[in-house]
Structures are given as C-alpha cells and as structure tokens.
Amino acid sequence: MSKRDYYEVLGVARNVGAEDLKKAYRRCAMKHHPDRNPGDAAAEAAFKECKEAYEVLADPNRRRMYDQHGHAAFEHGMGGRGGPGGPGGYSDMGDIFGDIFGDIFGGGAGGRGPRRGADIGYVMELSLEEAVGGVEKEIQVPTLDECDTCDGTGSDDGKLETCATCGGRGQVRFQRGIFSMQQGCPHCGGRGQIIANPCGDCHGQGRIENVKNLQVKIPAGVDNGDRIRLSGEGEAGPAGAPPGDLYVDVRVREHEIFRREGDDLHCDVPIRLGQAALGDVTRVPTLGGEVELRIPAETQTGKVFRLRDKGVKSVRSRHPGDLYCRVVVETPVNLTAEQRELLEKLEATFIGEGARKHSPRSSTFIDGVKGFWDRMTS
CATH class of the missing domain: 2.60.260.20 (Urease metallochaperone UreE, N-terminal domain)
Known part of the structure; x- marks a missing residue:
C-alpha cells in the first residue's frame, strides 16, 4: 500500500513553519499514542505514521529532499541517512517523542521509570456575568483514576519480578548499522520490573475508568480563550506514576446586550x-x-x-x-392619528430654502450626489 503524503498525515500546508509543524505533530501523536489507545493496532499504526512524517519534515535537509522527490527520496539510499524508521534513520518511538512530549508525559521512552499521567482538557461555558464576576462550578470529567484496590501499583499482592527482557536495567541496547543505541525497555516500560500477579480490578494497569467530580473556581475577569490549570487533576499515571493536569478552557457565551x-x-x-x-x-x-x-x-x-x-x-x-x-x-412606529398629524406639521416646517440648515448630513449627501452626476454627464 502506498504511503500517504507527509503533509496530509499531519494536516498542515506545504509551507508550514517549524513551530506550527511541531504543534500539529503534538496533536497527532497525543491522539494516537499507544498509552491512550491500549491494544488498538490502528492507533499505533497512525502514531508511527505521524511520527515518521514529523521526523522527515522537521529536518530541513530531509524536508527539502522530500519536497523534490516525495517518498522516493528515501528509497535506494537517496536519503543519505536512511529512510524514516529504517537503517541509519531514527528509532521506533523513543527519540523525538521524548523531546517533544517530555513536559506532558514526564520524560521520553528512553528515560527510566513510568511516565506521568496524561493531561486532560475541559471546555467550560460561562455567561458574561459569570466570567466578569467569577464563579465556582462543579464539573464532571471522564478520566483514568488510580485503582483503589491496588493503590495504583497494578499488583494484586505487591510482588514484582525482574524484567527478563532488560535484566532489570530498564534499557535495551540494539544495533543500527555501525551505531549502538539504547532506549527504554518496551516490555517493562523502562521500570526494570514487571508485575507478578496483576490486580483483578485494573488488570495490572494501576488505573480504572472513572468520572471525577471537581469544584472549579473561576477567578473574576476571565475572558474567552483563557485557560485554568488544575495541577494533578488529570489522568492517573501508570504503575503509581504522578497524575497529569487538568486544563479548563473558558468559553464565554454571547450576551444579549453587551x-x-x-x-x-x-x-x-x-x-x-x-x-x-x-x-x-x-x-x-x-x-x-x-x-x-x-x-x-x-x-x-x-x-x-x-x-x-x-x-x-x-x-x-x-x-x-x-x-x-x-x-x-x-x-417611531404604530403612530396614533394625533401623533401622525403632529409629525406631518413638523415635517412641513422643513420644506423650503431654510430646510438645509436642519439636516446637515442630508444636505452634504445631496450635494455629493449632484456632484457625482455632474461628473458622470460632463
């Protein structure tokens, strides 16, 4: 099956700048990241596709070659450094993802230890009066909460075993051509240990789906587009890792007067x-x-x-x-007979040579119209 255009994959124009390209990649990667879509093969494939697209377009030299030759630029050795994800290129998921999303997920896949939980976004609609005066509201947020049964550890009895894949180091080393590289262990997620007896409620994930009720205090004077951060109110982290944050985006409804x-x-x-x-x-x-x-x-x-x-x-x-x-x-509308008669008498006083002084804008307009027609007929 032929590859999709890299610009199409990230949903950007061909003249996109570096910063907007990075933002587009963040959106794409967050949407399809395996941590958010466990067991979803289609999401994992989409994640790899957007990562591959960003690896090429974020590199000025590789982007220039792609713009000239398309995907053929990285076939048969044309790319110099190798095609995306191929020999001489980048590794699977642990390099630029860690660079770009370290502030959101608590470090890249190459780091040791579990990543923090994902951040959550919530849109709150307010009236103008609520936005100006401030308000406290209760909201319900679907999220992943720490499992109470195992206290977020994912283990039924608290026992852990040394990961056989990395030998407890949390890192695995592999060869790419003449280069030796290492990244976080894909089996244990960089922790170096695996759960011996998974919790029956969360199936070893340490997290369960839940709806969280929160009281959110909106300060006085917020405006449309303002964002409020609630630290630690996002998704619980895997295996007891710290939770993410909740971001409340303010949307102010149109007002009937102001x-x-x-x-x-x-x-x-x-x-x-x-x-x-x-x-x-x-x-x-x-x-x-x-x-x-x-x-x-x-x-x-x-x-x-x-x-x-x-x-x-x-x-x-x-x-x-x-x-x-x-x-x-x-x-005025719905005039009575008396009102109409009074207005007719008033209007009659504006007719004649002296009427122009009572309607300066109308007089200026009439003079302008006359001048226009004189120029058109001359």
Whole structure:
C-alpha cells in the first residue's frame, strides 16, 4: 500500500513553519499514542505514521529532499541517512517523542521509570456575568483514576519480578548499522520490573475508568480563550506514576446586550427622535446596575458615549475598562392619528430654502450626489 503524503498525515500546508509543524505533530501523536489507545493496532499504526512524517519534515535537509522527490527520496539510499524508521534513520518511538512530549508525559521512552499521567482538557461555558464576576462550578470529567484496590501499583499482592527482557536495567541496547543505541525497555516500560500477579480490578494497569467530580473556581475577569490549570487533576499515571493536569478552557457565551473587547464593553442604546433632537437623560444598564446617560440636543444616530470604569476588571489588569454606548435613533412606529398629524406639521416646517440648515448630513449627501452626476454627464 502506498504511503500517504507527509503533509496530509499531519494536516498542515506545504509551507508550514517549524513551530506550527511541531504543534500539529503534538496533536497527532497525543491522539494516537499507544498509552491512550491500549491494544488498538490502528492507533499505533497512525502514531508511527505521524511520527515518521514529523521526523522527515522537521529536518530541513530531509524536508527539502522530500519536497523534490516525495517518498522516493528515501528509497535506494537517496536519503543519505536512511529512510524514516529504517537503517541509519531514527528509532521506533523513543527519540523525538521524548523531546517533544517530555513536559506532558514526564520524560521520553528512553528515560527510566513510568511516565506521568496524561493531561486532560475541559471546555467550560460561562455567561458574561459569570466570567466578569467569577464563579465556582462543579464539573464532571471522564478520566483514568488510580485503582483503589491496588493503590495504583497494578499488583494484586505487591510482588514484582525482574524484567527478563532488560535484566532489570530498564534499557535495551540494539544495533543500527555501525551505531549502538539504547532506549527504554518496551516490555517493562523502562521500570526494570514487571508485575507478578496483576490486580483483578485494573488488570495490572494501576488505573480504572472513572468520572471525577471537581469544584472549579473561576477567578473574576476571565475572558474567552483563557485557560485554568488544575495541577494533578488529570489522568492517573501508570504503575503509581504522578497524575497529569487538568486544563479548563473558558468559553464565554454571547450576551444579549453587551459585547466585550478586552477590558471594555460596548452596547447599543435606542433613543427616540425627540430625545435625540431636544436632548434628554436616559438610563443605561451596566454590569453593576443602571446609570444615567446624558444625551445632548441634536445628537445623531451612531454617536458613541464613553462611561469610564464601567467595563471589566480582568484578571490581568488593576483597573476596569470603560463602557461605550452607541446611540441609535429609532423611527417611531404604530403612530396614533394625533401623533401622525403632529409629525406631518413638523415635517412641513422643513420644506423650503431654510430646510438645509436642519439636516446637515442630508444636505452634504445631496450635494455629493449632484456632484457625482455632474461628473458622470460632463
């Protein structure tokens, strides 16, 4: 079966930069890693495929050759260092995986001792009021918890045996051409020992599937996209290794009145025609209650008024932002006969030579239209 394009495997464009390439590999490897998909042959194959793709594309020389010749660049000795995973190339799972994921899994496969548990992500939706004021919420997170029966050891009786594959060293040595290399023992996972009598509840894994209930305190002022880390609340580590972390990603729902931009809030304030023409004082909502907004006479629709310190005090700032109120002049509807008559009388006063002074924007628009047509017909 022919190999898939390496860029397609990682889901990136051919001009992807080194940093985005690394992020794409992290996503692919975390999704298909054997620790997260025990016994899944398809996941293991996908993991090896994305690892192979990254090994080539992360190396500028090998990437250049791949861009020119495709997979043929590493056949029949063209690659110089050997094809991905072949003689002279990289080893199976223990090299770049350890470099990139050491901070997540507690060290690469070449290190001695069990890896820490995987990190977990959780998306929490909040209202604007909850995000601004802070809130404490209970969440349920599916995870792998430490087995209570064996206290996470995976052993029914606590007895361990020396690994026959590595002789208790946790490392195995192998030959690649003229080079002698070593990596973590695949049989014991680098621990040097194996479980003699596996626990009946967790089958020697030291972990069981569970739903964890947690109280999460969201600080006041968080915004959409903020992330909160709960140390040690991720998946339990294998064979008693330390647990991973839980990352709560904040998503703030759209608000029916306010729109947040950084520490500032924005809203539209509808006013009547008479209020805009004569001026008035109206009340507008804020997250702390209603306040007065003074509308000057002859205010035009779209005018923005700034209310200082009526915005949001974020988790990163000492002072709250501002509230920006954009007034929108509403056209009256459902008029009574009396109201219609009064408006008709008012409208009649705007007809004639003196009408232009009452509608400056309309006059400017009309002059612009006339100038446009004069240029078109000249």
